[in-house]
Amino acid sequence: MSDNTVTLEPISSLVEAPLEEQYVPGHRTCAGCGPALAYRLIAKAAGENTIFIGPTGCMYVANTSYLCVPWTVPWIHAQITNGAGIASGIEAAYQAMIRKGKYKGRFPNIIVMGGDGGTTDIGLQALSGAMYRNHDILVISYDNESYANTGIQVSPMTPYGGATSFTPPGAKIPEANKLWPKDITAMIYYGHPMVKYVAQASIGYPVDLMNKVRKALNKKGATFIHVHTACPKGWRFEASRTIEMAKLAIQTGMWINYEIDEGKKKVDHMPREMKPVDEYMKAQGRFNHLQAKHIQKIQNFVNSKVAEARPVAARTV
Amino acid sequence: MKGEKKFLAGLAAVAEAAKLADVDVISSFPIRPYTGLMVDLSQKVANGELDAEFIHADGEHAQLSICHGASAAGARTMTGSSGVGVTYAFETYSPISGGRCPVQMVIANRTLDPPGDFGSEHSDVLCARDQGWIMGWAETPQEAFDNTLIYYRLGEDPRVSLPQFNCQDGYFVSHIPGEVVIPEKSLVDEFLPPYKPAKPLDPQKPYGHGPQIYSDQGPILQLQRAILMDKAKEIIPEVLDSFNKIFGRKYPSYIEDYNPNDADVCLFINGAHSQTARYAIANLKKQGVNLALCKLRFVRPWTTDEIAEVLSHYKVVGVVETNNSFGISREAGVFTPEVAATLYNLPEKKRPILISFMAGLGGEAIRLDDFYFMAKKLTDIADRKKIKKPVYWIGFEEE
Numbered sequence: 106m107s108d109n110t111v112t113l114e115p116i117s118s119l120v121e122a123p124l125e126e127q128y129v130p131g132h133r134t135c136a137g138c139g140p141a142l143a144y145r146l147i148a149k150a151a152g153e154n155t156i157f158i159g160p161t162g163c164m165y166v167a168n169t170s171y172l173c174v175p176w177t178v179p180w181i182h183a184q185i186t187n188g189a190g191i192a193s194g195i196e197a198a199y200q201a202m203i204r205k206g207k208y209k210g211r212f213p214n215i216i217v218m219g220g221d222g223g224t225t226d227i228g229l230q231a232l233s234g235a236m237y238r239n240h241d242i243l244v245i246s247y248d249n250e251s252y253a254n255t256g257i258q259v260s261p262m263t264p265y266g267g268a269t270s271f272t273p274p275g276a277k278i279p280e281a282n283k284l285w286p287k288d289i290t291a292m293i294y295y296g297h298p299m300v301k302y303v304a305q306a307s308i309g310y311p312v313d314l315m316n317k318v319r320k321a322l323n324k325k326g327a328t329f330i331h332v333h334t335a336c337p338k339g340w341r342f343e344a345s346r347t348i349e350m351a352k353l354a355i356q357t358g359m360w361i362n363y364e365i366d367e368g369k370k371k372v373d374h375m376p377r378e379m380k381p382v383d384e385y386m387k388a389q390g391r392f393n394h395l396q397a398k399h400i401q402k403i404q405n406f407v408n409s410k411v412a413e414a415r416p417v418a419a420r421t422v
Numbered sequence: 423m424k425g426e427k428k429f430l431a432g433l434a435a436v437a438e439a440a441k442l443a444d445v446d447v448i449s450s451f452p453i454r455p456y457t458g459l460m461v462d463l464s465q466k467v468a469n470g471e472l473d474a475e476f477i478h479a480d481g482e483h484a485q486l487s488i489c490h491g492a493s494a495a496g497a498r499t500m501t502g503s504s505g506v507g508v509t510y511a512f513e514t515y516s517p518i519s520g521g522r523c524p525v526q527m528v529i530a531n532r533t534l535d536p537p538g539d540f541g542s543e544h545s546d547v548l549c550a551r552d553q554g555w556i557m558g559w560a561e562t563p564q565e566a567f568d569n570t571l572i573y574y575r576l577g578e579d580p581r582v583s584l585p586q587f588n589c590q591d592g593y594f595v596s597h598i599p600g601e602v603v604i605p606e607k608s609l610v611d612e613f614l615p616p617y618k619p620a621k622p623l624d625p626q627k628p629y630g631h632g633p634q635i636y637s638d639q640g641p642i643l644q645l646q647r648a649i650l651m652d653k654a655k656e657i658i659p660e661v662l663d664s665f666n667k668i669f670g671r672k673y674p675s676y677i678e679d680y681n682p683n684d685a686d687v688c689l690f691i692n693g694a695h696s697q698t699a700r701y702a703i704a705n706l707k708k709q710g711v712n713l714a715l716c717k718l719r720f721v722r723p724w725t726t727d728e729i730a731e732v733l734s735h736y737k738v739v740g741v742v743e744t745n746n747s748f749g750i751s752r753e754a755g756v757f758t759p760e761v762a763a764t765l766y767n768l769p770e771k772k773r774p775i776l777i778s779f780m781a782g783l784g785g786e787a788i789r790l791d792d793f794y795f796m797a798k799k800l801t802d803i804a805d806r807k808k809i810k811k812p813v814y815w816i817g818f819e820e821e
Contacts, residue, residue, distance in 0.1 A: 154625045158491070166634055174630030179623045181494055181521075182632030184513055187487035190479070194447060194491025194499075195623060197475035201446040201497055205473055207616070208496065213625050231487060234480030 106241050106325045107203050107212040111154060113319035116312055123149055132175040134167040137344030139334030139351065140247040141167075142308045144218060147245060147332075150315035151322060153178060155214040156195060160188035160228055162220030163254040164247065186227050188217040189235035189244050196240040214243065214322045221248040221262035225289045232293070232329075239299035239326045243318070246289060246329070249336035257339040261287045264359070265406065266399050267391050269339075274394035281394060285406065293329045294365050302328040304364035308335065309351030310374055317364060333360045341390025350388065357385040358407040361414050372418040375411070382407050424670070425605040432595035435563040435602045436528050436588065437462035439570035441472045442610040446497035449477045449488040453507040454540050455592040456530035460502070482507040486514035486525070493523035493585075494631060496622035498574065501525065504592055505532030508546040512553075518585050519554030520647065521632060524577035524617070526570070527555075529589040530596035531693075533784050541785010542592035544693065544745040548721075548756050550587065554647055556654055557587040557722040559693040563600040566590045568671065571614055576661045578617045582654045587722075591694035591744075592785065605669055613668045655723040676725040678717040679732045685712035687800035690733070690761055691742040692718040695781070695788045699742075702793030713797045726764050733765060734772040737804045740796050744782040754778035754813045775803055781816040792816045 116122050127148035134141040140163055148155070157176060159165045160183040168175055169182070183191040196215050202208035217224075224232050224246035232244055251269050252258040258271040259282055268274055268281040294303040302324045306314040314332065321328035335350040337343065342350055354360035357380045362373040382404050386392040392400075430438065436459055440448075448467070450460035466472040475492075479485040482503050489499040503511065508529060518525055533543040544559075551557060556577055560566035566588070573586035590596055621629045635643065659675040666673055680700065681688065689699055696717045703713050716732055716739075733739050743755025752758050758778045765773050779796050782788045795816065803809050 156495075156623050156625060169630065169633030170636065172633050172635055172639065174633050176630060177628060178625055179628045180630045181491070181623055182517075183487070184517060186513060187483060187490075190484045190487025191491035191494075193477060193484075194449070194488035194493070194497075195495045196491075197447045197477055197488065198492035198495035198497035198499075201473070201475045201492075202495070205444075205446065207446070208624075210624070210626055230480055231484055234484050237480075238477065 107200055109203055109212045111211060112323055113150070113152065115319060116150070116315050119312055122315060123152065125149070125153070127151065127153060127155060127176060127178050129175050129177060131173065132168040133170060134163065135338050135344070137337040137347040139308050139336055139347050140164050140220070140249055142347070143247050143314070143332050143334045146308070146311050146314050147216065147218070147318050148176070148178070150318040151214045151216060154211055155216060156181070158183050158188050158192045158195070158215070158217045160217065160219045160223035161185040162223050163249070164218050164220065166254045185223045187231045188219045188223055188228055189242070190231040192217045192242045192244070193235045193238065193240045196242050212241070215241070217242065217244040219244065219246055221246055221250060222252045222260045225261045225287050233297070236293055236297040236300050236327045236329065241325055241327070243321045243328045243330065246331045247334045248331060249334050249339055251336070251339045253336055253339045265403055266395050268394060269391070279394065279396060280399045290329065290331045297327070300327050300329065301367050302364070304330045305333070305360070305362050306330055307333040307351050307355060307360060307362055309348055309355060310362060313362065313373055320364070320366065339391070342388055353380070353385050353388060356380045357382045358411040359385050361410065363414065363417070370417045372414045375415060375418040379411060425603040428602050428604055429599045430563050430602045431458070431597050431599045432560060432563045432566040432590045433459040433528070433530060434462050435567035436570050437466065438602070438604055439567045440500050441466055442607055443498065443571060443574055443614055445472065445474050445500045447475045447477065447489065447492035447499045449479045449485040449499070449501045451479045451482055451485050451503070451507065453504050455532060455596050456502045456504040456528060458596060459528055459530070463500070482511035483514060486511040486518065486527070489525040490514060490518045490521065490523055493525045494521060494623045496617065496619050496624070498617045499525050500528065502528035502530070504530050505546050506535050509534065509549055512550065515550050515553035515555060517632065522583040523585060524574070524583055525585040526573055526577065527585065527587055529587050530592040531589065532592045539784050540592065542594055542694070543783055543785055547587050547589055548745050551722055551756065554651070555585045555587050555722060556720070558589065558718070558720040560590045560595060561694055561696045561717065563595060564602050566595060567602050567604070568665065568669070568673070571610060572661060572665055575614050576654060576658065579657060580620055581657060582650060583619070584650055584654060589693070594694035609668055613665060651723040655725055658720065674719065676719055676728045677732050678719060679714070680717065681714035683707050683712040685714040686736055687738040687740070687797070687804050688714035688716050688733070688736045689740050689742055689796060690716050690718070690757065692721065693744065695742060695744065698788055698790060699793055702790050702797070705790065706794065706797055711797050711801060713800070724760060729761070730764050730768055733761070733774055734768055736774045738800045739774045739776050740800050741776065741778045742788070743778055743780050746783060752778065752812055754780060775809060777803065777809055777811070778813045779816055780813060788816065795819070
């Protein structure tokens with residue numbers, strides 16, 4: 106693999122983050138959009154020597170219009186199916202062109218910004234292939250827990266009990282979505298022996314998110330970050346409460362930030378005392394229909410996840 | 423033609439050409455019969471004869487996705503497939519041509535499922551004839567070698583910048599060795615300049631590739647894609663002239679009008695079966711029957727005026743269809759309606775009678791007897807100036 110890369114230094118606080126933006130105004134995402142904020146932070150952390158691959162999803166449809174794009178770095182559209190496939194090709198091209206003297210420049214950061222559908226569902230094969238082959242790329246799954254751009258349809262990341270336009274609650278199916286989400290981060294790490302770094306991050310913790318991006322980009326080989334990105338439209342909460350919702354997910358255990366760095370697992374931001382998931386459910390319209398027994402099921406699921414993660418928690422809040 | 427003579431099958435010939443073209447990124451996935459190409463290329467990479475990234479893709483869709491990304495970044499790419507592998511990748515074809523990425527995909531034809539059948543039928547890649555790719559067939563391993571270089575030169579020309587389906591019949595060309603002259607690398611370099619995309623994915627020159635549009639921007643973008651095919655048509659003679667000069671060959675640009683015996687009936691054909699047809703023509707001459715052959719070199723772009731001009735010299739034309747298109751007009755294959763449309767605006771006196779022969783389906787050989795049968799039908803019609811049937815299914819006809 107190419108040694109012709111730049112090492113990205115850790116960012117100590119938000120005020121120390123680079124002022125330069127690679128994801129700039131001019132897009133038309135919803136007010137309070139979590140994925141757009143994630144994009145801005147990720148692009149900031151990666152810097153100008155970066156190529157983004159954008160599989161179809163919110164961050165394609167809402168970011169690009171009238172042939173305009175909001176990036177100062179190269180960006181290419183991919184189908185919802187093949188973000189990691191196109192990224193594999195770009196990486197292979199740069200490996201070959203630099204080695205053969207056909208490209209004079211540094212090896213770029215190659216980042217796929219895929220939604221949960223484009224990474225954990227229809228794009229999963231391409232993702233697994235790229236991770237297996239250990240291309241020097243970073244795949245980000247910005248997870249708003251549904252196919253949101255098409256009008257909020259269920260994805261493998263939609264929580265149990267989440268209402269979407271394909272999983273409406275009704276007399277026969279009172280809990281709406283009956284399935285439990287995939288554990289994509291574990292799947293990528295434990296299923297792909299060459300992968301050195303995976304992480305979960307949240308827009309509620311921006312410095313941590315940027316540092317995880319830099320850590321991943323500094324690795325030679327395939328890396329994966331799963332970013333929890335609250336979605337006011339899909340989850341049905343006020344646009345001004347995006348960050349509050351992101352933090353509430355951590356505080357209730359509905360989302361857990363962690364990383365696995367060459368075999369070492371570290372859990373971040375885990376509270377000493379968990380808030381009940383009920384608080385999270387009550388704050389979002391997509392859970393309005395749930396009965397106490399459904400919420401209890403979710404609480405049990407979260408309890409077991411937290412119990413599993415707590416022994417390796419590094420930082421608590 | 424100068425060079426080293428080798429005895430190679432079609433896919434091995436393409437691998438030799440890829441090596442001389444200094445391909446940068448190759449993506450593979452196994453499916454018969456094209457697999458042999460990747461067996462050869464992987465060995466060349468392993469030996470250090472060819473400095474390329476050889477990627478084991480997770481399926482044909484990934485093969486094409488990898489080449490899309492690599493080509494957009496500025497690499498010369500090669501991939502390939504057969505049969506259902508070609509259709510599995512279908513989603514990627516339009517984004518690649520719309521993205522102006524001159525990926526080369528080598529096709530060794532195979533019948534689509536069902537049933538499982540390894541034989542060569544052209545239906546696989548012909549499904550993708552509307553996807554904005556250059557497309558054509560090689561008749562021999564030598565032509566497969568030559569087409570590889572010709573397609574890269576044509577597809578990478580900045581006036582065109584389009585992907586190419588470099589097709590050959592499975593087994594008949596892909597696996598039957600023939601003499602191939604391998605030219606000096608210096609001649610290949612003279613013919614084929616390095617690939618230099620106008621707007622590569624490069625952080626030093628940032629561009630956005632493939633953003634959304636609104637429908638009012640659609641017509642101009644689609645018109646531009648159509649114009650690219652016209653451009654390709656325009657520069658094919660230039661590319662072929664250059665190839666013929668440098669390598670000492672005599673390829674016609676669009677269509678080969680093979681009429682050694684001054685016949686007034688001809689077969690319209692593409693691919694490997696042209697070889698058998700040439701033998702049939704020689705044998706028929708001894709029996710006093712004159713038959714000609716019009717072999718298509720490019721299916722895309724379809725060169726309407728040139729094809730019409732060649733066919734206008736014949737009284738009867740028989741289209742050999744080695745593909746299926748169920749329910750299509752005239753109930754034959756996909757070439758018949760195209761040829762009919764091509765001839766439609768000719769003055770009546772110059773417009774030949776048109777019939778079709780469904781032949782070689784499922785990969786069955788088209789035998790000499792089958793060509794004699796076709797010749798008889800064509801000459802009968804020429805004599806009587808009347809057609810009995812518009813379509814003959816070879817092997818199922820009583821007379």
